[in-house]
Amino acid sequence: MSEARKILILGATSAMARGTAAAFAARGDSLYLAGRDTDELTRLATDLSVRFSVTTHHGVVDIANTASHSAFVKQAATALGGLDGVILAAGYMADQADAATDFAIVERMVAVNYLGAMSVLDQCAALMAAEGQGFIVGISSVAGDRGRQSNYYYGSAKAGLTAYLSGLRNRLSSQGVHVMTVKPGFVDTAMTYGLKGMFLVASPEDIGRAIVRAVEKRRNTVYLPWFWRYIMLIIQHLPEFLFKRLKL
Amino acid sequence: MASAKKFLAGWGRYPVQECITWRPERASGLYLPTPMISRGQGRSYGDAALNENGNVVLTERVNRFLDFDSDSGELRAEAGVTLAEIIDVCLPRGWFLPVTPGTKFVSLGGCIAADVHGKNHHRDGAFSSAVESFSLIVADGTVLNCSRNENSDVFWATVGGMGLTGAIKDVSLRLRPVETARVIAKHQKAQDLEQAFTLLAEEDDSNEYTVAWIDCLARGRSLGRSVVMHGRHATAEELPASKSVLATGGRKVRTLPIDLPSFALNSVSVSLFNAIYYRREGGKQKSFVTDIDRYFYPLDSIHHWNRLYGKRGFVQYQCVLPINTIDTAFEGIKRILEQLSASRRASFLAVLKRLGPESGGLLSFPQSGYTLALDLPVRGKDLFAMLDRLDDIVVKAGGRVYLAKDARLGRDSFEAMYPRLSEWREVKQRIDPNNHFDSSMARRLGLTNE
Ligand SMILES: Cc1cc2nc3c(=O)[nH]c(=O)nc-3n(C[C@H](O)[C@H](O)[C@H](O)COP(=O)(O)OP(=O)(O)OC[C@H]3O[C@@H](n4cnc5c(N)ncnc54)[C@H](O)[C@@H]3O)c2cc1C
Ligand SMILES: NC(=O)c1ccc[n+]([C@@H]2O[C@H](COP(=O)([O-])OP(=O)(O)OC[C@H]3O[C@@H](n4cnc5c(N)ncnc54)[C@H](OP(=O)(O)O)[C@@H]3O)[C@@H](O)[C@H]2O)c1
Numbered sequence: 046m047s048e049a050r051k052i053l054i055l056g057a058t059s060a061m062a063r064g065t066a067a068a069f070a071a072r073g074d075s076l077y078l079a080g081r082d083t084d085e086l087t088r089l090a091t092d093l094s095v096r097f098s099v100t101t102h103h104g105v106v107d108i109a110n111t112a113s114h115s116a117f118v119k120q121a122a123t124a125l126g127g128l129d130g131v132i133l134a135a136g137y138m139a140d141q142a143d144a145a146t147d148f149a150i151v152e153r154m155v156a157v158n159y160l161g162a163m164s165v166l167d168q169c170a171a172l173m174a175a176e177g178q179g180f181i182v183g184i185s186s187v188a189g190d191r192g193r194q195s196n197y198y199y200g201s202a203k204a205g206l207t208a209y210l211s212g213l214r215n216r217l218s219s220q221g222v223h224v225m226t227v228k229p230g231f232v233d234t235a236m237t238y239g240l241k242g243m244f245l246v247a248s249p250e251d252i253g254r255a256i257v258r259a260v261e262k263r264r265n266t267v268y269l270p271w272f273w274r275y276i277m278l279i280i281q282h283l284p285e286f287l288f289k290r291l292k293l
Numbered sequence: 294m295a296s297a298k299k300f301l302a303g304w305g306r307y308p309v310q311e312c313i314t315w316r317p318e319r320a321s322g323l324y325l326p327t328p329m330i331s332r333g334q335g336r337s338y339g340d341a342a343l344n345e346n347g348n349v350v351l352t353e354r355v356n357r358f359l360d361f362d363s364d365s366g367e368l369r370a371e372a373g374v375t376l377a378e379i380i381d382v383c384l385p386r387g388w389f390l391p392v393t394p395g396t397k398f399v400s401l402g403g404c405i406a407a408d409v410h411g412k413n414h415h416r417d418g419a420f421s422s423a424v425e426s427f428s429l430i431v432a433d434g435t436v437l438n439c440s441r442n443e444n445s446d447v448f449w450a451t452v453g454g455m456g457l458t459g460a461i462k463d464v465s466l467r468l469r470p471v472e473t474a475r476v477i478a479k480h481q482k483a484q485d486l487e488q489a490f491t492l493l494a495e496e497d498d499s500n501e502y503t504v505a506w507i508d509c510l511a512r513g514r515s516l517g518r519s520v521v522m523h524g525r526h527a528t529a530e531e532l533p534a535s536k537s538v539l540a541t542g543g544r545k546v547r548t549l550p551i552d553l554p555s556f557a558l559n560s561v562s563v564s565l566f567n568a569i570y571y572r573r574e575g576g577k578q579k580s581f582v583t584d585i586d587r588y589f590y591p592l593d594s595i596h597h598w599n600r601l602y603g604k605r606g607f608v609q610y611q612c613v614l615p616i617n618t619i620d621t622a623f624e625g626i627k628r629i630l631e632q633l634s635a636s637r638r639a640s641f642l643a644v645l646k647r648l649g650p651e652s653g654g655l656l657s658f659p660q661s662g663y664t665l666a667l668d669l670p671v672r673g674k675d676l677f678a679m680l681d682r683l684d685d686i687v688v689k690a691g692g693r694v695y696l697a698k699d700a701r702l703g704r705d706s707f708e709a710m711y712p713r714l715s716e717w718r719e720v721k722q723r724i725d726p727n728n729h730f731d732s733s734m735a736r737r738l739g740l741t742n743e
Pocket of ligand 2 (some may be wrong): 055056057058059060061062080081082106107109110133134135136137138157184185186187216228229230231232233234235236237
């Protein structure tokens with residue numbers, strides 16, 4: 046096994062983040078779990094150290110509070126003793142109909158999925174670029190590939206994130222830092238439990254393992270599970286005159 | 294948190310009921326402000342973890358390890374952690390469960406709520422004997438610490454209390470040290486019931502674990518014909534030095550992909566299987582080395598084996614008959630087997646075990662005596678009538694039926710079987726007077742709707 050890497054997980058209380066953290070811990074990496082629920086972060090951190098005998102830290106961050114990010118990222122990197130990788134899993138998806146009647150919800154989705162994501166990843170990028178190594182994984186979504194009437198506030202924030210990650214990858218590739226965009230399809234987490242119209246739902250553990258494998262292969266953009274690449278290929282290439290009449 | 298309506302059943306797949314399911318990702322979500330029941334791995338057979346048209350909180354994602362001391366074997370974990378996970382994490386470090394049921398796909402919460410027993414109950418007691426304490430989320434959402442010293446009445450009402458006192462959150466238990474992941478087993482043939490009883494009663498070091506598999510279709514002089522299986526943990530010295538003694542080693546797991554047609558298990562196929570099994574397993578009279586998975590969890594190697602019984606499902610009838618006088622248990626079990634074999638019902642799985650003293654759980658099942666477990670397909674009008682007759686035998690003998698396996702017991706029989714029910718009701722009345730915790734089983738047995 047290679048040397049333990051020092052990895053920061055943002056939005057660590059998400060089931061997908063837990064699956065990813067477990068897959069990193071299984072290879073012996075040290076982890077810093079960041080989120081808002083301190084009690085839960087403590088439990089998650091202990092769980093990983095008991096199961097995998099790895100070092101874990103945890104701390105509080107609000108992704109929507111951009112002013113706090115600079116100090117927070119420094120603090121996390123200090124606790125870890127460096128920073129070799131970052132996973133951004135924090136995200137927020139509200140019901141489209143609720144968002145359509147309350148713009149504060151739209152603002153919140155943009156604040157978490159897009160603005161906050163850019164802010165916190167910028168801080169991480171600066172640290173890693175200075176060291177000339179590391180990886181950044183942003184969990185975006187297939188929902189960002191094409192706006193659909195059922196989910197376009199969330200989708201457009203994720204589209205923004207996808208474009209940001211692409212630009213960041215472009216900028217950092219010459220500085221030794223690798224940026225990977227993850228576009229999950231439907232994953233069986235709190236975000237989707239009980240929602241209608243779910244199909245081909247993947248387990249968060251499988252997605253976590255797939256993310257860690259994709260990091261090892263230095264992939265640029267991954268659809269998870271893989272077949273979503275083809276589903277989205279079709280959806281993206283439907284001619285607009287047809288697409289706009291569909292109930293998607 | 295969002296909910297999903299689902300048709301749920303226990304392991305026996307009878308009954309099937311529509312419930313509103315919630316699946317929290319963290320311990321704080323184990324409690325709902327509206328009436329609910331908790332559900333672990335759904336390995337109880339009947340309606341214990343069902344709440345028809347009501348809330349069911351799935352604990353499967355609430356499974357964090359909170360502390361493990363590999364020097365003392367003390368473990369603290371969330372209630373949704375399964376025994377399989379504990380084995381994965383702790384066995385390589387030299388620790389095993391002091392008590393384990395016949396499947397490892399059960400949650401800590403379910404093991405406490407049913408106060409489950411293993412093949413060593415006669416020596417080591419029920420699951421509660423390994424439990425130091427647990428925290429319980431009660432009706433108003435507050436958390437009570439429960440142990441033998443703190444809130445001890447709630448502790449003993451929750452042990453065996455089938456989820457009706459609250460939602461178990463975190464559990465502290467003590468594991469037992471083992472030197473290896475192997476078991477040394479030995480089988481003996483018993484020609485009839487009397488011999489099976491004698492062999493089960495034998496006390497010596499080689500039978501730390503004991504269980505008998507009964508051929509339920511054997512009649513007349515062979516009634517109770519069985520294979521008695523003993524086992525104990527192997528010490529490091531007993532194994533070849535080269536082996537990594539605590540390694541569990543993977544096992545091939547198969548899945549039964551579809552429901553078998555309901556005629557697949559009939560008295561002919563079962564009696565054929567039984568004859569072969571009796572000869573093959575009964576032949577292993579010399580002790581042999583096996584591993585923890587094969588010894589404790591033989592059925593876990595086939596996922597969804599409950600589909601064997603077809604779409605209509607099956608019930609497990611497990612009762613215990615106390616040994617007040619030496620003959621009561623023997624006579625009672627004999628009469629039950631006679632009824633069964635007279636009805637020509639094929640019980641594919643029939644197990645006889647000796648149980649030790651009660652744990653103190655007010656609704657715990659085990660009591661000093663002999664327990665018989667039968668798996669019976671839900672088929673034919675007279676099945677439930679026959680089981681009612683078995684209940685009468687059990688009640689007369691002062692025994693009881695195991696709630697974790699039950700889907701059909703009547704209220705009167707239940708009340709006659711559990712003499713500490715009134716003490717349990719007192720605790721329930723005090724901590725949950727409005728029946729915030731309620732299940733289909735609780736309503737059927739009159740535990741929440743007097
Ligand atoms: C193949 C097989 C073999 C078995 N062998 C044995 C055996 O040898 N000995 C034995 O004793 N049992 C045995 N059982 C039965 C099984 O051990 C029990 O039914 C156990 O309770 C199942 O645990 P579970 O997590 O699946 O609980 P579930 O079936 O989901 O629930 C069982 C009860 O526990 C309650 N519960 C679950 N979680 C909580 C919680 N967090 N807080 C409060 N209440 C909760 C539920 O409300 C319900 O009343 C066996 C079952 C199978 C399928
Ligand atoms: N599930 C799917 O099908 C799916 C599909 C495509 C993409 N995704 C994306 O995958 C990622 C993981 O989602 P999930 O499915 O695991 O959902 P989840 O369980 O709802 O996780 C969302 C996570 O984001 C955190 N978060 C929300 N707002 C935050 C804030 N202001 N500050 C810090 N953390 C915040 C939450 O933390 P708290 O615990 O503090 O609330 C939670 O950990 C998300 O980015 C999501 O958009 C999910």
